[in-house]
Amino acid sequence: MPSQHPDQIGYGHVVKSYVTRTYGGLPRYLVLNNGRFLSPRWWHTTRFTRHLIADATAITDEELEALLGYEWRSRLTAAWLIGVDRRERFRARIGDLLLASEVCHSGGAYCFALARFGTHMDAEILTAYLDRYLPRTDLHYDQPAALGALLRLDALLGTHHANRFTEPDGLWDEWVKGVGHLGYPSQTPAEQGRWADLQCEFANGWRRL
Template sequence: MRFPRSSDPELLDVINRYVNPTINGTGRYLRLLHGNFLHDDESERAPFLQSLRAAARAITDEELEILLESEWRSRLTAAWLIGVSRREHFRDVLGDMLLASQLCFSGQGYCFALARFGTEEDALYLAAYLERYLQRPDCQYDQHWAISALLHIDSRAGTEYATRFLTPGGMWQQWSEAQFKPSVPSRFIDELCAWADSPR
């Protein structure tokens, strides 16, 4: 068993069906982590995305809730499945979990899902996250994912929520310069969302 032992057979069943499945030799959650599937060859990426879309259609809301109450791998996978299937009724749950930032890596999935929903409500969650965690140079959490998701929403909706964070000398620059490798925000969420929509 890959995850911490649990006496809950229902949880283990859902994990084994949606988090652990191996496609092309790698577990689903590992391909989602950091958007690793973007680096696959097309021959590997296509079946992975087909499997991901099928899982997003098949999983029930109750099963997603079970995963969201588990550890980071399950939460990361659940958030991706929610984003792919655009189950917007999970918005507040994911937004609150993003702000809480209790577990490593799972915030990547929350940011992806909020970007997929793409509304003002989603932008406000992402902006609140950046407002809180860009003021914490000691926290290298999911700031890159959040700013990329916010830029994605801005580009689709014609809004400017990310602008105030990106002014010269502003919050992003200060936080970034406090890290080991100062960086310019990347638009990688655009590519992730495009692949999620791709018919291939």
């Protein structure tokens, strides 16, 4: 589906209101993408998180759809807002976007949202993504984020979906070897699981602010 600027559907305000608002000179989408908010040393964390909680609660479904139909910055931000507020009615939409992988950078946010939803259905979406993209050793998309989210869900649900990907010389090991020529560092499943835990547990803390 081609992207559509929110202006074209009567939601021209959403990018400025939710995506490019700045914190410490950085737009929100960039702070979300680089994880700056997870550092206790970042002076703007409290303001950033309070505003994110407020916007995740206040944004309408129609505004979220306008963001999801646009480019990667808007999709990334929308997925984080959906995940923070746990709007599970967007599960299918998030899953479709993740599996399509039409744009860069936003896939990690989709994985965050699915990890926050925390159900067997979300684990199935992440498993389908890994089944499709781990064999693609020529591509570095969001395989690490998807595996981390799936490991978190396995731990929460008492399931073992990730096992067949992470077994020695399995799909994960083959993918890591395959993308080495692309210049990406080696990443272990445990590291990806810890990153998913960090994001989700931090979000759990946000809800108590």
